[in-house]
Amino acid sequence: MIQRLCVIGIGLIGGSVALAARAQGLCREVVAADREEEALRQAEKCGVIDRGYRDLSEAARGADAVVIATPVGRMTAVFEALKPVWSTRAFYTDVGSTKASVVQAAESVFGRVPENFVPAHPIAGRELSGVAAALADLFTGKKVILTPLPHTDVRVLERVRVFWQRLGAEVHDMSVAHHDHVLAATSHLPHVIAYCLTHLLGRKDEKDEIFQYAAGGFRDFSRIAGSCPVMWADICLANRDEILKLLRQFEGELQRFDELLSRGDRQAIHDYFAEARTARQRFLDRHS
Amino acid sequence: MIQRLCVIGIGLIGGSVALAARAQGLCREVVAADREEEALRQAEKCGVIDRGYRDLSEAARGADAVVIATPVGRMTAVFEALKPVWSTRAFYTDVGSTKASVVQAAESVFGRVPENFVPAHPIAGRELSGVAAALADLFTGKKVILTPLPHTDVRVLERVRVFWQRLGAEVHDMSVAHHDHVLAATSHLPHVIAYCLTHLLGRKDEKDEIFQYAAGGFRDFSRIAGSCPVMWADICLANRDEILKLLRQFEGELQRFDELLSRGDRQAIHDYFAEARTARQRFLDRHS
Numbered sequence: 351m352i353q354r355l356c357v358i359g360i361g362l363i364g365g366s367v368a369l370a371a372r373a374q375g376l377c378r379e380v381v382a383a384d385r386e387e388e389a390l391r392q393a394e395k396c397g398v399i400d401r402g403y404r405d406l407s408e409a410a411r412g413a414d415a416v417v418i419a420t421p422v423g424r425m426t427a428v429f430e431a432l433k434p435v436w437s438t439r440a441f442y443t444d445v446g447s448t449k450a451s452v453v454q455a456a457e458s459v460f461g462r463v464p465e466n467f468v469p470a471h472p473i474a475g476r477e478l479s480g481v482a483a484a485l486a487d488l489f490t491g492k493k494v495i496l497t498p499l500p501h502t503d504v505r506v507l508e509r510v511r512v513f514w515q516r517l518g519a520e521v522h523d524m525s526v527a528h529h530d531h532v533l534a535a536t537s538h539l540p541h542v543i544a545y546c547l548t549h550l551l552g553r554k555d556e557k558d559e560i561f562q563y564a565a566g567g568f569r570d571f572s573r574i575a576g577s578c579p580v581m582w583a584d585i586c587l588a589n590r591d592e593i594l595k596l597l598r599q600f601e602g603e604l605q606r607f608d609e610l611l612s613r614g615d616r617q618a619i620h621d622y623f624a625e626a627r628t629a630r631q632r633f634l635d636r637h638s
Numbered sequence: 639m640i641q642r643l644c645v646i647g648i649g650l651i652g653g654s655v656a657l658a659a660r661a662q663g664l665c666r667e668v669v670a671a672d673r674e675e676e677a678l679r680q681a682e683k684c685g686v687i688d689r690g691y692r693d694l695s696e697a698a699r700g701a702d703a704v705v706i707a708t709p710v711g712r713m714t715a716v717f718e719a720l721k722p723v724w725s726t727r728a729f730y731t732d733v734g735s736t737k738a739s740v741v742q743a744a745e746s747v748f749g750r751v752p753e754n755f756v757p758a759h760p761i762a763g764r765e766l767s768g769v770a771a772a773l774a775d776l777f778t779g780k781k782v783i784l785t786p787l788p789h790t791d792v793r794v795l796e797r798v799r800v801f802w803q804r805l806g807a808e809v810h811d812m813s814v815a816h817h818d819h820v821l822a823a824t825s826h827l828p829h830v831i832a833y834c835l836t837h838l839l840g841r842k843d844e845k846d847e848i849f850q851y852a853a854g855g856f857r858d859f860s861r862i863a864g865s866c867p868v869m870w871a872d873i874c875l876a877n878r879d880e881i882l883k884l885l886r887q888f889e890g891e892l893q894r895f896d897e898l899l900s901r902g903d904r905q906a907i908h909d910y911f912a913e914a915r916t917a918r919q920r921f922l923d924r925h926s
Contacts, residue, residue, distance in 0.1 A: 493850075495851070532844055535842065536847075536848050536855055536856045537856065539835070539855075540855035543835065543859075544914075545911050551917075552914060552917025553917075557917065559824075561922075562781075563781060563783070563821065564824045567824055567827075568823070568824045570828075570858035570861070571828055571831075573858070576915055579908050582911050584904075587904055587907070594899055597899070600834065601896070603835070607830060611882055616711075616871055619874055620867050621867075622833065623867035627863060628840075629840025629845065630849070630864055
């Protein structure tokens with residue numbers, strides 16, 4: 351049993367970690383640190399946490415489990431504030447959507463990544479932000495990717511694995527670089543595309559109708575364009591090289607399709623669509 | 639009460655029209671025409687229709703309500719087959735995702751669009767195809783856009799409006815050109831983007847992992863890339879000019895974002911995302 355769980359950054363994900371840990375009876379108390387007084391008071395009021403602190407070191411002092419749930423752009427500052435109160439008896443994990451940048455932030459502060467910090471990425475979220483959107487079952491049945499380093503303490507790794515499993519998640523391991531490579535494709539590029547399409551269509555004169563008739567196409571795109579801009583600006587910068595590489599490949603892909611459509615090649619367009627559908631179907635068949 | 643409803647093309651949409659009309663008690667019998675014997679037998683066996691015909695004219699003869707639910711590329715051939723049995727006492731409507739091409743097909747066969755044909759587009763669908771995927775409530779609460787012409791018979795227009803309303807839909811009117819302009823943005827371009835992204839990622843070595851970790855981003859994109867390739871090749875060709883115009887605007891949009899990300903301008907990236915989110919939120923606030 352965790353005596354004191356400390357959640358740093360009490361937004362959608364941090365709040366859901368707190369709620370889930372409480373619901374599962376994993377900890378005696380939950381404290382949180384956040385720069386916004388308002389978020390802390392709201393989290394206390396809704397019973398998400400026992401106590402909130404503006405001062406990060408104060409919140410983390412004495413905790414035996416620390417979950418860092420700030421936007422990835424804040425990680426260096428968070429590690430700096432944690433450093434004076436870092437405890438070798440506690441385990442530390444995070445929820446950042448990019449992992450190389452988190453590892454770099456830890457290295458820049460500690461020299462090398464502490465053995466009791468296990469970088470993690472829960473693939474769960476909502477298009478809503480803030481602690482009010484937190485859910486006790488946000489991680490249920492969702493995947494959490496751990497990216498331990500070669501020198502990560504294996505006992506801590508197992509504690510962190512069990513922690514996420516008990517929050518309801520299916521836990522997978524990956525290398526840091528591989529995580530960022532795969533997630534650029536599955537998550538980061540799609541978010542960029544959704545933001546770009548929503549930005550383009552949201553500037554049009556007929557934008558009201560476009561949103562109104564958005565069922566079955568643009569609706570899904572605009573939904574993920576409702577995600578938190580601070581968080582996604584951080585992710586884009588943290589995984590810039592992978593995202594730019596894919597973005598350019600995607601631009602090339604659109605140009606290839608543009609050519610097929612410009613010359614009105616029905617068979618080639620049909621085959622192109624059929625190939626995309628087959629790629630998806632092959633995967634679904636294998637995993638159903 | 640409709641005596642005989644004839645559905646031409648008994649796939650997902652045609653099958654759902656038949657099921658919904660029966661469930662609502664709108665017609666005494668439902669017949670269907672389809673080029674595929676297999677689809678007809680399946681529709682008969684599942685009780686979706688009373689009788690199926692390979693011969694389109696035979697199916698439509700004597701029907702007082704005809705719904706054309708073939709891919710839009712087939713419309714000219716369908717109108718040609720309907721012409722000898724066209725009845726001034728019946729009403730005719732369709733379900734095509736593009737409307738200018740349907741109107742052109744009717745004009746090419748009849749000289750001008752018959753007064754008792756009301757072009758329609760139900761904004762409803764699934765990523766599954768075929769009559770087995772048909773649902774009696776597919777249109778419940780969904781929008782159907784009618785694009786009547788200046789010379790469309792107003793009594794027929796009202797019959798067709800009531801028909802779609804009784805299938806559960808919310809019916810809106812639009813001009814043909816405006817429909818194609820708006821739908822290129824809300825539906826056609828998003829489908830093209832989804833197909834292109836799925837094609838690109840489906841060719842990658844790590845494609846299995848990409849599909850596996852697709853939650854919350856690529857999942858929505860790949861879902862609509864499961865749509866029927868024949869239908870979507872037809873739509874792209876039928877609304878080619880509008881789609882190409884938007885596709886190029888979107889390519890320009892990606893290039894603008896590429897520049898922001900390349901120069902690592904956090905504030906500009908944040909503002910760009912925030913603007914997209916605001917455009918969506920403004921719409922949701924107004925319509926909630």
